[in-house]
Amino acid sequence: MANVQLVGIKKHFEGVKAVDGIDLEIVDGEFLVLLGPSGSGKTTLMRLVAGLEKPTGGRIVIDGQPVNDLPPRERGIAMVFQSYALYPHKTVFGNISFPLTVEGMPREDIRKKVEWAAGLLGIGHLLDRMPSQVSGGERQRVAIARALVRRPKVLLMDEPLSNLDAKVRHTAREELKLFQRDIHVTTIYVTHDQAEAMGLGDRIAVMHEGTVRQIGTPDSIYNDPANMFVAGFVGIPPMNFIEQDGVIVGFRPEALLPAEALPDKDCMRLRLLVERVEDLGSHRLVYGTIGKVKVIANHSLRLNLREGDEHEFAICSQEIRRFDPKTGVRVRP
Amino acid sequence: MSGRNPFERESVLAPLMLAPIALYMVLLVGFPFLMAFVYSFSNVTVGNPDFHLVGFRNFAAVLRDPAFRHSLLNTCIFTFTSIGLVLVLSNMLTELLMREFRFKWLVRFLIMLPWTAPIALGTIGYLWFLDSVFSPLDWLLRRWGLLGTPQALLGPASNMYWLGRPGLAMASVILVHVWRLLPLATMIRIAGMNSIPRDVIEAAQVDGAGYFRRLFHIVLPLLLPVISVTVLFSTLFTFTDMTVVWVLTKGGPPDNNTQVLASLAFLKGIQGGDLAEGAAVALFFFPVLAGVAMVVLRIAKKAVVT
Numbered sequence: 001m002a003n004v005q006l007v008g009i010k011k012h013f014e015g016v017k018a019v020d021g022i023d024l025e026i027v028d029g030e031f032l033v034l035l036g037p038s039g040s041g042k043t044t045l046m047r048l049v050a051g052l053e054k055p056t057g058g059r060i061v062i063d064g065q066p067v068n069d070l071p072p073r074e075r076g077i078a079m080v081f082q083s084y085a086l087y088p089h090k091t092v093f094g095n096i097s098f099p100l101t102v103e104g105m106p107r108e109d110i111r112k113k114v115e116w117a118a119g120l121l122g123i124g125h126l127l128d129r130m131p132s133q134v135s136g137g138e139r140q141r142v143a144i145a146r147a148l149v150r151r152p153k154v155l156l157m158d159e160p161l162s163n164l165d166a167k168v169r170h171t172a173r174e175e176l177k178l179f180q181r182d183i184h185v186t187t188i189y190v191t192h193d194q195a196e197a198m199g200l201g202d203r204i205a206v207m208h209e210g211t212v213r214q215i216g217t218p219d220s221i222y223n224d225p226a227n228m229f230v231a232g233f234v235g236i237p238p239m240n241f242i243e244q245d246g247v248i249v250g251f252r253p254e255a256l257l258p259a260e261a262l263p264d265k266d267c268m269r270l271r272l273l274v275e276r277v278e279d280l281g282s283h284r285l286v287y288g289t290i291g292k293v294k295v296i297a298n299h300s301l302r303l304n305l306r307e308g309d310e311h312e313f314a315i316c317s318q319e320i321r322r323f324d325p326k327t328g329v330r331v332r333p
Numbered sequence: 334m335s336g337r338n339p340f341e342r343e344s345v346l347a348p349l350m351l352a353p354i355a356l357y358m359v360l361l362v363g364f365p366f367l368m369a370f371v372y373s374f375s376n377v378t379v380g381n382p383d384f385h386l387v388g389f390r391n392f393a394a395v396l397r398d399p400a401f402r403h404s405l406l407n408t409c410i411f412t413f414t415s416i417g418l419v420l421v422l423s424n425m426l427t428e429l430l431m432r433e434f435r436f437k438w439l440v441r442f443l444i445m446l447p448w449t450a451p452i453a454l455g456t457i458g459y460l461w462f463l464d465s466v467f468s469p470l471d472w473l474l475r476r477w478g479l480l481g482t483p484q485a486l487l488g489p490a491s492n493m494y495w496l497g498r499p500g501l502a503m504a505s506v507i508l509v510h511v512w513r514l515l516p517l518a519t520m521i522r523i524a525g526m527n528s529i530p531r532d533v534i535e536a537a538q539v540d541g542a543g544y545f546r547r548l549f550h551i552v553l554p555l556l557l558p559v560i561s562v563t564v565l566f567s568t569l570f571t572f573t574d575m576t577v578v579w580v581l582t583k584g585g586p587p588d589n590n591t592q593v594l595a596s597l598a599f600l601k602g603i604q605g606g607d608l609a610e611g612a613a614v615a616l617f618f619f620p621v622l623a624g625v626a627m628v629v630l631r632i633a634k635k636a637v638v639t
Binding site: 050051052071072073077078079081082083085086087088089098099102103146150 | 530536537538539540543550551554555
């Protein structure tokens with residue numbers, strides 16, 4: 001168990017600033033998600049913490065100890081790779097026990113620990129199999145068991161769910177959260193999937209072009225975005241932006257409702273020209289324009305809107321976020 | 334449907350495409366082998382084509398010959414020492430060439446050079462390097478005071494006589510052969526390395542494994558199919574090779590200090606004219622090589638399946 005501090009961390013690859021000055025503090029037992037589009041530097045940042053890359057500048061402190069010059073094995077970290085990176089020539093037992101064998105732990109203790117980790121992840125019956133003989137979901141559990149068996153101070157996970165098919169991914173997400181809470185291990189989790197980030201993270205750090213654009217709880221990232229990048233990146237579909245009186249006005253698709261739904265509240269009314277309607281069963285997505293600007297509305301009313309219709313929509317004022325048109329930074333009243 | 338064009342019919346095309354290799358196998362491998370086999374049981378010599386079968390007499394004579402026993406031992410030393418060295422050195426070169434550094438292309442070019450040079454030519458270069466009088470290596474050693482003075486580390490003589498002293502001659506032959514095998518072994522090794530996912534190596538690093546544990550527990554087991562094929566091919570190649578020995582020492586210094594089976598067979602059968610006994614020496618390879626070839630094929634098959 002440990003906290004992790006990053007101070008002014010930089011990593012440049014031949015002039016490309018993959019990570020460009022990041023300060024971050026992860027508290028003991030926290031589940032921090034690094035969320036960002038590909039190329040935003042999130043995986044590089046994790047590899048820096050793991051010690052697989054050397055920072056160009058800045059300090060990394062794990063559990064009060066500066067680790068910049070320590071190799072991965074002396075940092076007390078464990079990592080789950082996107083590909084799982086199991087050792088194909090070792091059995092499941094051999095995979096999970098490898099970190100312990102390396103430490104030179106007595107055989108009996110190794111057995112106990114492997115059984116504990118395998119039990120935690122429900123793969124106790126697979127210990128004699130080879131990685132090629134177990135399913136994708138099971139492989140992922142083997143990789144997590146191998147990471148946990150040493151009781152690392154910090155657990156690093158690089159998109160561990162992205163190779164699973166959609167159904168398994170959902171249950172795996174749930175289990176991941178439960179056992180992380182159980183064993184209370186400080187976790188850094190990299191993903192580009194915002195549903196994963198929102199569902200798993202105690203806090204989310206949204207990354208873009210090597211910097212952290214906002215860090216906060218899933219609720220604050222979604223409802224209180226600090227800038228247009230975060231507002232536009234988080235949320236499916238993303239936030240709508242229209243320009244009004246020299247500021248950018250942003251509002252979530254689910255806040256843009258047909259006027260019928262918001263009869264007599266403090267609301268801004270707008271006329272929306274419907275271009276297309278997607279009926280997704282539980283809700284409907286309306287693609288249209290407000291004065292030439294493309295917007296998306298998400299509502300669950302049964303209205304018979306058609307292409308070419310002009311309909312009155314409304315947004316409640318507490319749903320509106322304002323941004324500076326030059327810097328993209330949030331303007332607070 | 335059988336096409337109008339006979340070349341589109343498998344029953345025509347397949348034998349046609351296979352014909353060259355079949356012809357090659359029969360004429361250049363099968364026929365000489367059969368001849369060697371027959372000769373080894375006969376009394377045939379170069380000068381006298383009189384042909385009688387004499388049973389195992391040639392083999393008995395070869396086995397009694399101390400030169401043969403000496404050559405057999407030398408062949409084993411030559412083969413296994415070369416391959417051991419090639420394994421270790423190709424690992425080191427692979428580590429070097431997997432890294433990024435300035436002028437890597439130049440280093441890679443220099444390392445691959447021995448492979449592209451005709452082997453006899455390269456070896457003749459070494460003949461000069463290891464010359465008993467004009468060796469530049471000796472000159473360097475003398476320059477550094479390691480040779481040629483009464484208290485020098487390598488002795489008071491003015492030259493090392495690389496190819497003239499029994500142990501040193503064998504070492505020289507082995508080193509030149511290693512120089513020649515190394516590029517190919519390194520290339521194969523690098524290709525094998527590239528097939529191991531980087532993640533797996535990094536996972537081992539994060540799991541706490543140091544360099545040698547990663548090498549012996551992760552990298553080498555994963556490279557095993559590639560390495561075994563390399564080792565077995567090199568064995569076949571070295572066991573039957575005589576170029577380096579012949580150009581450098583002709584099997585000398587006397588008595589047969591670097592003589593290997595291939596050069597002995599050549600010496601007896603071609604230079605000495607006793608085709609029958611030469612064939613008998615050459616046939617001693619056969620069971621060893623057949624065994625090795627079988628192992629190669631088995632491993633190759635396994636590697637394809639998994």
